[in-house]
Amino acid sequence: MAAVGVDDRMEQDGGDLVLVLSTEANQKLAEALARELLGRRLVACVSLLPVRSLYLWQGKIESAAEVKLLLKTREGLLAALRQAVDGLHSYQTPEWIVLRGSTDGGYGRWLQTELADSPQPVVGADGDTTG
Numbered sequence: 001m002a003a004v005g006v007d008d009r010m011e012q013d014g015g016d017l018v019l020v021l022s023t024e025a026n027q028k029l030a031e032a033l034a035r036e037l038l039g040r041r042l043v044a045c046v047s048l049l050p051v052r053s054l055y056l057w058q059g060k061i062e063s064a065a066e067v068k069l070l071l072k073t074r075e076g077l078l079a080a081l082r083q084a085v086d087g088l089h090s091y092q093t094p095e096w097i098v099l100r101g102s103t104d105g106g107y108g109r110w111l112q113t114e115l116a117d118s119p120q121p122v123v124g125a126d127g128d129t130t131g
Contacts, residue, residue: 015102016100018101019099020085042080047070049067053065073115
C-alpha cells in the first residue's frame with residue numbers, strides 16, 4: 001500500500017487557500033462588495049469585522065472606523081478577484097494583503113466546491129452583465 005503524502009491528502013481534501021485582507025468604509029459597502037464577489041463565485045466566504053484603523057495617508061496620521069473583509073478564495077481566482085475588488089471598491093487605494101495557506105477536511109472540500117472553475121459574469125437585476 002503506497003503512503004499518501006501530506007500534499008496529496010491536502011489536494012484531495014481541499015488544497016490551496018488564499019486569504020485576502022481588505023477594508024471598506026462601512027458595513028453597507030462591505031456587504032455590497034462581499035455579495036458581489038460571492039455572486040461571481042470569486043470567493044467562497046467573506047467574514048466582516050468592525051475595526052478601527054490608524055494609518056498614514058498623504059503624510060498625515062489618519063484614524064477611521066472601517067470594516068475588515070477576510071476574503072477566502074484559491075490561487076487560480078486571485079487575479080480575477082483583484083480585478084473585481086479594484087473595480088468595485090469605494091477606496092482609491094483598497095487594502096490588498098494576500099496570505100497563502102492550505103486547508104483540508106470538510107472545510108477545504110466545501111471551499112473548493114463553492115468557488116468557480118473560472119470567473120463567471122454575473123447578470124444584475126437590470127440585465128447588465130458584470131465581470
